[in-house]
Amino acid sequence: MTETSIAPWPALRVTYRVTAENQSDLDARVESLLLEQTVELPRAALRDKFVLENIVGRLVSIKTIGADQHNVVIDFPISATGNDPAQFLNVLFGNSSIQDHVALADFKLPSAKEWPEQEKALPGPQFGTAGLRNITGVHGRALTSTALKPIGLSTERLALLCGLFASAGIDIIKDDHGLANQSFHPFIDRVRACLKAVREANRKTGRQSIYVPNLMGTPSVVLEQLKFAQDEGVCAVMIAPMLLGLPFMAEIVANHATLPVIAHPSFGGATRIAPELLYGKLFPLYGADATIFANFGGRFSYSKETCRKLADALTAPDEPSLIPTLPMPAGGIKYRNVADVLAFYGNEVILLIGGGLYEAGDDAALSARSVEFVKHVTEFKP
Amino acid sequence: MTETSIAPWPALRVTYRVTAENQSDLDARVESLLLEQTVELPRAALRDKFVLENIVGRLVSIKTIGADQHNVVIDFPISATGNDPAQFLNVLFGNSSIQDHVALADFKLPSAKEWPEQEKALPGPQFGTAGLRNITGVHGRALTSTALKPIGLSTERLALLCGLFASAGIDIIKDDHGLANQSFHPFIDRVRACLKAVREANRKTGRQSIYVPNLMGTPSVVLEQLKFAQDEGVCAVMIAPMLLGLPFMAEIVANHATLPVIAHPSFGGATRIAPELLYGKLFPLYGADATIFANFGGRFSYSKETCRKLADALTAPDEPSLIPTLPMPAGGIKYRNVADVLAFYGNEVILLIGGGLYEAGDDAALSARSVEFVKHVTEFKP
Numbered sequence: 001m002t003e004t005s006i007a008p009w010p011a012l013r014v015t016y017r018v019t020a021e022n023q024s025d026l027d028a029r030v031e032s033l034l035l036e037q038t039v040e041l042p043r044a045a046l047r048d049k050f051v052l053e054n055i056v057g058r059l060v061s062i063k064t065i066g067a068d069q070h071n072v073v074i075d076f077p078i079s080a081t082g083n084d085p086a087q088f089l090n091v092l093f094g095n096s097s098i099q100d101h102v103a104l105a106d107f108k109l110p111s112a113k114e115w116p117e118q119e120k121a122l123p124g125p126q127f128g129t130a131g132l133r134n135i136t137g138v139h140g141r142a143l144t145s146t147a148l149k150p151i152g153l154s155t156e157r158l159a160l161l162c163g164l165f166a167s168a169g170i171d172i173i174k175d176d177h178g179l180a181n182q183s184f185h186p187f188i189d190r191v192r193a194c195l196k197a198v199r200e201a202n203r204k205t206g207r208q209s210i211y212v213p214n215l216m217g218t219p220s221v222v223l224e225q226l227k228f229a230q231d232e233g234v235c236a237v238m239i240a241p242m243l244l245g246l247p248f249m250a251e252i253v254a255n256h257a258t259l260p261v262i263a264h265p266s267f268g269g270a271t272r273i274a275p276e277l278l279y280g281k282l283f284p285l286y287g288a289d290a291t292i293f294a295n296f297g298g299r300f301s302y303s304k305e306t307c308r309k310l311a312d313a314l315t316a317p318d319e320p321s322l323i324p325t326l327p328m329p330a331g332g333i334k335y336r337n338v339a340d341v342l343a344f345y346g347n348e349v350i351l352l353i354g355g356g357l358y359e360a361g362d363d364a365a366l367s368a369r370s371v372e373f374v375k376h377v378t379e380f381k382p
Numbered sequence: 383m384t385e386t387s388i389a390p391w392p393a394l395r396v397t398y399r400v401t402a403e404n405q406s407d408l409d410a411r412v413e414s415l416l417l418e419q420t421v422e423l424p425r426a427a428l429r430d431k432f433v434l435e436n437i438v439g440r441l442v443s444i445k446t447i448g449a450d451q452h453n454v455v456i457d458f459p460i461s462a463t464g465n466d467p468a469q470f471l472n473v474l475f476g477n478s479s480i481q482d483h484v485a486l487a488d489f490k491l492p493s494a495k496e497w498p499e500q501e502k503a504l505p506g507p508q509f510g511t512a513g514l515r516n517i518t519g520v521h522g523r524a525l526t527s528t529a530l531k532p533i534g535l536s537t538e539r540l541a542l543l544c545g546l547f548a549s550a551g552i553d554i555i556k557d558d559h560g561l562a563n564q565s566f567h568p569f570i571d572r573v574r575a576c577l578k579a580v581r582e583a584n585r586k587t588g589r590q591s592i593y594v595p596n597l598m599g600t601p602s603v604v605l606e607q608l609k610f611a612q613d614e615g616v617c618a619v620m621i622a623p624m625l626l627g628l629p630f631m632a633e634i635v636a637n638h639a640t641l642p643v644i645a646h647p648s649f650g651g652a653t654r655i656a657p658e659l660l661y662g663k664l665f666p667l668y669g670a671d672a673t674i675f676a677n678f679g680g681r682f683s684y685s686k687e688t689c690r691k692l693a694d695a696l697t698a699p700d701e702p703s704l705i706p707t708l709p710m711p712a713g714g715i716k717y718r719n720v721a722d723v724l725a726f727y728g729n730e731v732i733l734l735i736g737g738g739l740y741e742a743g744d745d746a747a748l749s750a751r752s753v754e755f756v757k758h759v760t761e762f763k764p
Contacts, residue, residue: 039532040558048535055534079564080533085668086598086625087562094559094625094648106659109701118703122667128705129697129730132672142729144759145710146752147736150421151462152437153430164745168752169760172732176422177476180469182461216468218633219601236671243468243476245627246668251600253669262710263670265661266476277488279647285504286467286628287635288645289618290514315511319491321500323510328527328644347524348511350554354529363546370528370550377526378551 007058010114011075014092015106021068029101030072034059036095038080045358055080071105078110083120085247095331098294123253127260135235135260136171137208144169148194149176155185159193166201166209173198174238175214177264187213187225195232210235212262219248226256240264276306280313284325290350295329295341304344315348328352335359335369338376346382389440392496393457396474397488403450411483412454416441418477420462427740437462453487460492465502467632477713480676505635509642517617517642518553519590526551530576531558537567541575548583548591555580556620557596559646563603569595573611592617594644601630608638622646658688662695666707672732677711677723686726697730710734717741717751720758728764 016033020026031043034057039046046052060073081088093104109118133139146165148158158179165173173194181187191213198211213229215222215237222244229237236259241249243266253261279293291314296304311327330352333341341351353373360369398415402408413425416439421428428434442455463470475486491500515521528547530540540561547555555576563569573595580593595611597604597619604626611619618641623631625648635643661675673696678686693709712734715723723733735755742751 038560040560041532051532051534082562082564084562084599089625090560090648098647098650112703123669124704125666125669125671125707127671128707132708142724142759143732144756145732145734146739149736150423150433150437152433164749165752168749169756170752178420178422178472180464180466182464217466218629220633241668243471245630247600248627250668251602260671261669262672263665264674265480266472268480283645284507286623286632287505287507287643289507289509289642290644292646321494322506325507325510326514342524350525350527352527354531357528367546367550370547370552374526374551377524
């Protein structure tokens with residue numbers, strides 16, 4: 001595969017670590033990455049000149065760094081992100097995150113001149129090192145920190161610990177990330193009690209130790225917690241963005257927080273959830289009425305066995321509280337394979353086929369194939 | 383390790399797949415799991431009777447299923463979740479997700495009788511299979527679906543495709559998950575045009591094909607999009623919960639959506655992001671003023687090299703838009719190692735030490751060790 005010329009548009013330059021044992025695998029995986037993150041269509045199905053020139057990824061370089069490891073650098077148009085925090089992640093590592101042979105290694109944003117709207121997508125830290133040092137009054141040395149824990153202690157006990165640590169001179173005393181709004185230590189009581197304890201200690205020590213509450217919940221709950229904490233005079237808060245959603249953190253920072261935000265890594269390795277569990281059980285428990293997932297034999301790596309378990313989990317949930325929902329296998333179902341896919345899943349399925357239709361050709365061909373697709377499914381007898 | 387008796391409280395029963403090559407590794411990893419997901423303290427530091435009996439995980443069983451693979455089943459008290467969607471994930475697979483030798487394999491909720499508050503944490507699907515079949519009028523066969531794509535087409539072109547697919551009789555025509563609010567096809571224009579196209583086609587075909595817009599953005603943006611779509615008469619929406627945050631999906635479903643929600647898997651494999659990138663660059667770009675991460679040599683698996691890169695990325699960001707922020711290495715820093723950790727990171731760090739302090743003993747010992755910790759850091763000369 002030859003390297004293309006530099007993209008003529010402001011680019012998000014992404015480095016993927018691609019595993020491939022031979023050149024043809026590597027070529028195929030690079031081509032897949034060029035397409036997956038924006039157009040998500042086979043190149044043959046791309047007929048729009050604007051899209052071909054301005055949306056499809058452009059290969060910058062490939063560097064082999066180990067036996068089967070390659071650094072693949074690709075430019076994507078920053079315009080594809082729509083200057084939105086969620087869509088930025090989607091372009092960066094949305095579908096590719098599900099491909100076993102791809103890891104996200106690095107990225108580089110366009111310059112401020114090329115992308116003046118960056119702040120809309122990525123607010124960046126508003127206080128940073130300087131802000132935290134000013135708030136705690138600590139300069140020229142490392143800051144100290146500890147956590148209030150464990151879950152299950154009384155509010156009084158947590159406040160006592162907070163006072164003990166502040167009296168000892170620890171700069172940042174944060175909630176354990178497991179302290180949410182449990183009945184043992186409700187958020188409002190805890191914040192009030194811990195603030196009181198840290199203030200009393202500060203009066204004695206002359207230091208500026210701070211208590212940092214952990215915000216945990218859905219957006220409306222977290223925003224209420226933030227407002228309460230700020231009104232009470234809290235000086236910084238902690239959130240776990242992988243639990244709450246990175247885009248939500250961006251909104252908190254851009255629109256709501258008037259204090260530094262400390263990020264916790266919890267749920268940062270969420271991919272190591274069995275796919276049948278993540279998509280088959282967690283998604284519906286959180287409210288999904290139908291769930292799209294990577295079908296076997298397509299661009300992704302799930303086995304037939306995994307897909308069977310996943311579909312069964314959705315259509316015949318083992319949690320008694322769950323109603324049946326529909327699996328939507330997708331991700332490179334070829335048109336010629338529709339019959340096999342249908343035979344595999346039976347009638348309790350939404351057959352999602354995109355590229356397999358678009359590949360048909362012009363609008364007349366696309367329409368004809370779509371009609372055939374519908375006919376095929378309508379006439380299917382399990 | 384012996385198996386404990388059945389927990390006397392309503393339990394979230396979780397199955398972890400643990401990799402361990404010998405018995406002592408397995409014992410250590412099981413003990414770590416029992417503690418990590420709720421108390422996050424060494425057992426020796428647990429002195430509260432209520433916590434020991436009601437908060438610490440209880441081992442149900444260990445089953446060796448392969449050479450070095452073991453299914454470890456643990457009960458956690460459902461009370462630790464505080465009936466909150468985010469904290470539920472936190473207990474299920476928060477910190478453990480970052481441990482390389484652990485995968486989440488399965489879980490079982492308490493019964494409805496044991497956990498009447500389940501709906502507060504996990505709303506579950508509100509429409510499910512029956513709802514989607516009613517809306518589309520499709521019974522007794524598989525449903526058909528395709529996607530409007532690619533990013534970059536005009537709104538008119540997307541609407542034309544929508545009409546084409548609906549005319550062909552495809553049941554569910556959804557936005558590609560990459561269609562956000564980009565200038566090429568703004569959300570409002572796209573929803574109006576595609577709804578019009580699908581309605582015109584339905585009048586001709588007599589079918590009930592539906593157009594499903596993709597909601598993408600921060601919570602306030604997504605809620606606006608949802609309201610607009612519902613007001614316009616959209617019959618279902620799509621969101622990518624791993625991008626937007628699973629807790630946010632729960633809130634949408636519980637409080638805002640009056641229609642079925644289709645879930646997209648994008649970003650579902652987000653762990654395959656290099657840690658120095660996820661924590662060192664993405665977290666600050668999304669607004670974190672300080673970032674907690676797993677220190678080398680602790681309970682997690684990052685190397686010194688990774689920690690160095692991560693800390694450098696935070697303190698001396700290579701994105702010009704980023705101000706410096708502080709690394710907060712954590713996760714099992716032993717008190718005796720504080721000097722090493724300090725020597726490694728220097729002064730631009732927040733030293734976060736929890737269990738290493740709590741292990742000191744009673745409150746007097748804890749206070750004394752905390753004072754020592756502060757003294758140590760204060761007097762450190764790089």
